[in-house]
Amino acid sequence: MSHENKGTALVTGASSGIGEVYAERLAARGYDLLLVARRLDRLDALASKITAATGRRVETLKADLGDRTDVARVEKRLTDDASITLLVNNAGISLDGSFLDNDSEAIAKLIAINITAPTLLAAAAAKAFVARTNAGIVNVASVLAFAPEMFDGIYSGSKAHLLNISRSLAVQLKDRGVRVQAVLPGATRSEIWENAGKDIDALMPGMVMDTADLVDAALQGYDRGEVVTIPPLHDEGLYEAFEAARAAMAPNLSRKDVAPRYRA
Numbered sequence: 001m002s003h004e005n006k007g008t009a010l011v012t013g014a015s016s017g018i019g020e021v022y023a024e025r026l027a028a029r030g031y032d033l034l035l036v037a038r039r040l041d042r043l044d045a046l047a048s049k050i051t052a053a054t055g056r057r058v059e060t061l062k063a064d065l066g067d068r069t070d071v072a073r074v075e076k077r078l079t080d081d082a083s084i085t086l087l088v089n090n091a092g093i094s095l096d097g098s099f100l101d102n103d104s105e106a107i108a109k110l111i112a113i114n115i116t117a118p119t120l121l122a123a124a125a126a127k128a129f130v131a132r133t134n135a136g137i138v139n140v141a142s143v144l145a146f147a148p149e150m151f152d153g154i155y156s157g158s159k160a161h162l163l164n165i166s167r168s169l170a171v172q173l174k175d176r177g178v179r180v181q182a183v184l185p186g187a188t189r190s191e192i193w194e195n196a197g198k199d200i201d202a203l204m205p206g207m208v209m210d211t212a213d214l215v216d217a218a219l220q221g222y223d224r225g226e227v228v229t230i231p232p233l234h235d236e237g238l239y240e241a242f243e244a245a246r247a248a249m250a251p252n253l254s255r256k257d258v259a260p261r262y263r264a
């Protein structure tokens with residue numbers, strides 16, 4: 001347990017799964033906590049447990065991140081509370097089925113929770129954190145950002161968005177004392193699967209990580225200063241090759257002349 005005070009970490013979706021482990025680990029690392037989700041009973045039980053174990057100050061905040069008024073309340077807290085030095089944008093949902101199976105309401109809800117809320121919170125944090133020391137923004141994306149064909153495209157698209165804004169924010173905040181990390185879990189055992197009508201046990205057991213391992217690895221990646229952390233990817237060279245291909249393409253993506261293959 002750490003006795004230093006690193007400020008307060010605001011963790012969204014701390015009432016279960018990955019967010020719950022983040023809360024425990026960050027308290028052990030010396031953060032006070034502000035835990036956000038809809039299920040206040042679960043947040044309060046976790047807060048009592050963490051305070052008893054670590055002596056850290058843990059506050060809970062009930063908010064529905066699919067609701068813009070609630071998101072604005074959390075944004076305001078990030079802006080006004082100078083003790084907050086870390087945002088873990090973790091809350092997220094998945095869908096039962098794909099584009100063809102979901103109505104507009106379900107799709108809009110996913111976009112509100114997985115894209116709009118974390119983007120607005122990251123923006124509020126970015127603006128506020130430049131004036132705070134040792135600050136950071138962690139966005140929990142997914143390996144599906146790289147593999148949209150493997151799953152439903154709406155969820156994977158939301159995670160590609162988080163990866164994209166993390167890379168951009170990392171560049172914008174690099175010299176301003178704010179660290180930005182996108183965490184890309186693979187299949188991880190949590191309630192998100194059952195809530196979306198999916199059976200995680202249908203996957204091969206070797207594909208499924210535990211939440212504790214995932215968060216511990218993600219924090220190692222944070223300590224290493226990584227912008228993108230992919231805990232299940234053993235061969236780092238695969239990611240480096242992907243990044244090298246992206247970097248090679250970048251200077252060639254805007255030209256006055258049409259590429260020869262598109263000329264009539």
Ligand SMILES: NC(=O)c1ccc[n+]([C@@H]2O[C@H](COP(=O)([O-])OP(=O)(O)OC[C@H]3O[C@@H](n4cnc5c(N)ncnc54)[C@H](OP(=O)(O)O)[C@@H]3O)[C@@H](O)[C@H]2O)c1
Nearest residue numbers: 013015016017018037038039065091092142187188190192
């Ligand atoms: N598990 C995986 O296989 C996996 C893989 C890749 C990425 N991820 C990502 O990891 C993150 C955490 O998911 P998890 O696996 O830990 O699932 P989880 O156990 O279902 O946790 C999701 C969390 O998000 C919160 N949440 C959902 N809707 C919300 C809303 N409208 N307002 C506020 N909070 C809301 C939930 O709290 P309340 O219900 O109490 O509001 C819960 O605390 C998500 O962003 C997910 O996309 C998970």
